[in-house]
Amino acid sequence: MSAPLEHYGLIGDTTTVGLVSRYGSLDWLCLPRIDSDACFAKLLGRDDHGYWTIRPATAIRTLERRYRRDTLVLETEFACESGRVRLIDFMPPCVAPRDATRLVDEAHDVIRIVEGIEGEVPMHSDLRARFGYGRVIPWIQCAGGRATLTSGPAALAFSSPASLDPDWNAARLETNFAVRAGQRLPFTLTFYPSHELAPAHPVDAEQELARTERHWREWAGRCRYQGRWHDAVVRSLLTLKALTYAPTGGIVAAPTTSLPEELGGVRNWDYRYCWLRDSTLTLDALMRGGYLEEAQAWRDWLMRAVAGAPAQLQIMYGVAGEHRLTEIELPWLPGYEESRPVRIGNGAYDQFQLDVYGEVLNTLYDAHAHGLPDLPHTWDPIVEIVDFVEKSWQRPDEGIWEIRGGKQLHFTHSKLMTWVAVDRAVRMIEEFGVGGQHRLEKRLQRWRALREEIRLDLLDRGFNTRVGAFTQSYGSDALDASVLLIPHMGFLAADDPRMLSTVAAIEKGLTRDGLVLRYATETGVDGLPGDEATFLICSFWLADNYAMVGRLDEAEALLDRLVSLRNDIGLLAEEYSPELRRQLGNFPQAFSHIGLVNTAHIIEARRAGKEVSLPSAA
Numbered sequence: 001m002s003a004p005l006e007h008y009g010l011i012g013d014t015t016t017v018g019l020v021s022r023y024g025s026l027d028w029l030c031l032p033r034i035d036s037d038a039c040f041a042k043l044l045g046r047d048d049h050g051y052w053t054i055r056p057a058t059a060i061r062t063l064e065r066r067y068r069r070d071t072l073v074l075e076t077e078f079a080c081e082s083g084r085v086r087l088i089d090f091m092p093p094c095v096a097p098r099d100a101t102r103l104v105d106e107a108h109d110v111i112r113i114v115e116g117i118e119g120e121v122p123m124h125s126d127l128r129a130r131f132g133y134g135r136v137i138p139w140i141q142c143a144g145g146r147a148t149l150t151s152g153p154a155a156l157a158f159s160s161p162a163s164l165d166p167d168w169n170a171a172r173l174e175t176n177f178a179v180r181a182g183q184r185l186p187f188t189l190t191f192y193p194s195h196e197l198a199p200a201h202p203v204d205a206e207q208e209l210a211r212t213e214r215h216w217r218e219w220a221g222r223c224r225y226q227g228r229w230h231d232a233v234v235r236s237l238l239t240l241k242a243l244t245y246a247p248t249g250g251i252v253a254a255p256t257t258s259l260p261e262e263l264g265g266v267r268n269w270d271y272r273y274c275w276l277r278d279s280t281l282t283l284d285a286l287m288r289g290g291y292l293e294e295a296q297a298w299r300d301w302l303m304r305a306v307a308g309a310p311a312q313l314q315i316m317y318g319v320a321g322e323h324r325l326t327e328i329e330l331p332w333l334p335g336y337e338e339s340r341p342v343r344i345g346n347g348a349y350d351q352f353q354l355d356v357y358g359e360v361l362n363t364l365y366d367a368h369a370h371g372l373p374d375l376p377h378t379w380d381p382i383v384e385i386v387d388f389v390e391k392s393w394q395r396p397d398e399g400i401w402e403i404r405g406g407k408q409l410h411f412t413h414s415k416l417m418t419w420v421a422v423d424r425a426v427r428m429i430e431e432f433g434v435g436g437q438h439r440l441e442k443r444l445q446r447w448r449a450l451r452e453e454i455r456l457d458l459l460d461r462g463f464n465t466r467v468g469a470f471t472q473s474y475g476s477d478a479l480d481a482s483v484l485l486i487p488h489m490g491f492l493a494a495d496d497p498r499m500l501s502t503v504a505a506i507e508k509g510l511t512r513d514g515l516v517l518r519y520a521t522e523t524g525v526d527g528l529p530g531d532e533a534t535f536l537i538c539s540f541w542l543a544d545n546y547a548m549v550g551r552l553d554e555a556e557a558l559l560d561r562l563v564s565l566r567n568d569i570g571l572l573a574e575e576y577s578p579e580l581r582r583q584l585g586n587f588p589q590a591f592s593h594i595g596l597v598n599t600a601h602i603i604e605a606r607r608a609g610k611e612v613s614l615p616s617a618a
């Protein structure tokens, strides 16, 4: 069985990610891409679904771990009776060589250095790779301290400083060794396509460690945020950066699949894709942090993904812009803490979610406002998107939460975002003068009128006077945390009486132990059995609303609490159960880290007396 998800640390090279448990077990790794088949899938199963452990072969007295400052280099220190040992885990980042026109995305190494600190500690390395998400036993060839593990198109070259002892029956490579104070013993695992020759030499672990540390420190050093939550913000930004796919600029929602929203439940989804919503919010957090290069790479990714036919815009894509993300179940995996089914692919990819048009245009507006140069022809898809919104905004949809109960409702948040789509297009023309060459005067008149029509409709049908709140959908009494975004989007000021009473209603009716649920599952709106925990980004949105109306002490207290829910190395999953005191859902989740970065910025800005949202519309 896997460890609890909070026990995992993330290492990554900006093409893929590995999760290492507190006890040195690499239990999740997909190669060569973040959405490729896993070769270690114990996270969702058992030992025989694949892992690679390095740990003391003797009783551990204490254990401590941390990231090296401002990096994704993870250190775990074990104290044992005979001495102390440090395990240093990392993946050298995928970067462009100076003279290359493309990124090196073929090389993927996991490097684990065992460093003796005190005395002598007996150690054990145990590698059991299972390709195809834990199902396929590889063909192993082994000599001395080197081995290759091959399965179909994929192969791994494994190098150990101590001679390997293959267990052919269990298709497992073990080695026992001892590490003395001052010794540093490198293990490397390198992916290569199986039709090519295995690399002639293992990578130079020490050289790669130095390069990796330099790379991340330089990156983290560019963070513009200097406020009270600096360390937490930098850790979140590093985590978000680890969720980017450097060769294309794509950003995934999380590096895992099927970590459950309810233990033992069926709410288990694959998040290794680029949602326009999650990616645009990630980008927003990166831009706030000062990372405009990533913003530009994602904006360009977005244009490639959507520009062909904006009316066919999908709500999510693969990291290279793939369209088909068919959802299937993997019945051989028992699931994290028996939460079945394990799914790959995501059936929501062909849903109709009206909010994405607003998210895309909001990002293009922000990117322009941050000074990113527009791509040639950016305006063509914008015109088509707004024209599409004009035709479609009155249709029901599946909404921000991707309900699986069908398109029946007019979600308030969806309508809000159609207003955002039209508003940002209008403002890009009015404020930046973009699109001038398209002779948009006629459209501009029409779009202004459309924006007003949506605004009046939303105020009239989205605000429920019985409940005293903007509710989940038109005509419904149900609460929904997504309406907390109304002030962020500049639709109404946070201190508008309708927002104040909405916040009060959510505090009263949609929280557990002070943390916010996205909606009440009991209404059956999502078409799924079971329940879920509090959804972390929604609590950040509540803190933002507090900050925006000057309830700064409450905002800070809530942010401090949310920061305290991170695991020991600063990582957050999608949800948190106050009853179980456990994180739940995919891990680490971009949404939650986005929330942390944005809320820290908003509070700091408000403390400094600055405005944080766009001007109010109503």
Ligand SMILES: OC[C@H]1O[C@H](O[C@H]2O[C@H](CO)[C@@H](O)[C@H](O)[C@H]2O)[C@H](O)[C@@H](O)[C@@H]1O
Binding pocket: 253, 269, 270, 271, 275, 277, 278, 346, 347, 348, 400, 401, 402, 403, 404, 526, 591
């Ligand atoms: O709750 C049902 C849905 O859950 C997932 O969607 C959630 O995660 C997405 C990625 O972070 C996010 O964009 C969305 O707003 C969340 O509701 C799942 O991906 C869906 O397939 C599922 O229907």
